[in-house]
Amino acid sequence: MNRKLILPLFLVFQLIGLKILSFFPETVERYYSNGFYPPLARISRITLGKIPFSVGDLIYCIAIFFLLRWFWKQRKTWKSQWKSNLLSLLGFVSVFYFFFNLLWAMNYLRVPMYEKLKIEREYTQEELLAFTKLMILKTNSIHSQLVKNDTVKVVLPFNREQIFEKTQNGYDNLAKAFPYLKYEKHSVKPSLLSTPLTYMGFGGYLNPFTNEAQVNNLIPLHNFTTTTGHEMAHQIGIGPESEANFIGYMATIYNDDIYFKYCGYAYALRYCLGNLENFEEGAAEPLLPLIHPGILKNFEETEEFWDSHQTFIDVIFHTFYDNFLKVNQQKDGLEGYSKFVGIMVNYYKNNKL
Structure with missing residues (x-):
């Protein structure tokens, strides 16, 4: 299998897995929202809370810079290597989406208020x-x-x-x-x-x-x-x-x-x-x-x-x-x-x- 296919396929599995998990809000509530998430969030706030500026905004700015830099470097290869470039982009989205859900977004699936x-x-x-x-x-x-x-x-x-x-x-x-x-x-x-x-x-x-x-x-x-x-x-x-x-x-x-x-x-x-x-x-x-x-x-x-x-x-x-x-x-x-x-x-x- 083409190694570049792994992360895009992982994105598909994530979407399917989260859809299935949405039918089990009690499980998400118990093991994620009241289990895994609270200590993780607490550590993040303790670590970064005293820093006077937004570390997250700074990370986003750096990430956007490198993403735009990548687009600029690949600008001449979009027609000749479009499949490879598209897989690379989907791979980035896959990794982003994984950590987005792991670190916070699974709370969307918990028991409704x-x-x-x-x-x-x-x-x-x-x-x-x-x-x-x-x-x-x-x-x-x-x-x-x-x-x-x-x-x-x-x-x-x-x-x-x-x-x-x-x-x-x-x-x-x-x-x-x-x-x-x-x-x-x-x-x-x-x-x-x-x-x-x-x-x-x-x-x-x-x-x-x-x-x-x-x-x-x-x-x-x-x-x-x-x-x-x-x-x-x-x-x-x-x-x-x-x-x-x-x-x-x-x-x-x-x-x-x-x-x-x-x-x-x-x-x-x-x-x-x-x-x-x-x-x-x-x-x-x-x-x-x-x-x-x-x-x-x-x-x-x-x-x-x-x-x-x-x-x-x-x-x-x-x-x-x-x-x-x-x-x-x-x-x-x-x-x-x-x-x-x-x-x-x-x-x-x-x-x-």
């Missing part, structure tokens, strides 16, 4: 409407505690490093209610690639190879807070984006700091309004007069930030990431981000908002 919480996944438009009204009251109440005038937007009195440090408090409080969500050994950093991330349309990401949570350093601070909570959720083995959104939201509202609580509730409210629009165009519009104008100004700040950086690159990378999630057993793709509303609506049927 809704099963752990013993709640349903689905909800009606009427249930969402009622829940959104309660969320408006909650967010308005906290907004009134922070500003004297309801037309004033909330400005956080923290810098980004302080947000990293203070987010730990929310996870500490959350772990008292849900011990399996305990977070230890901080390793959260501003991404060295914040500008590219912005034009790609991403607020942050987890580096699965170094277990560093990377947060886009350019996004508005009220978004920076919830994004930090989201990426830290990925670090403790929460794979699906809907679940990371829910845990990030919970860790934010469990924080002792009222500014964090505001960010968490405002974040959830914005998703609720968006999901109402998904049910029926214009369904959220009658609710807007009920929301303090200052909260809407925070929403506008977020929209203006992303709109000002929207390019064709955003579309390309969102399409790529949408399909990447689907390949990794996340059938909802990017829609999974908003699916956390379903977890939230059903969770609060049995818990006080």
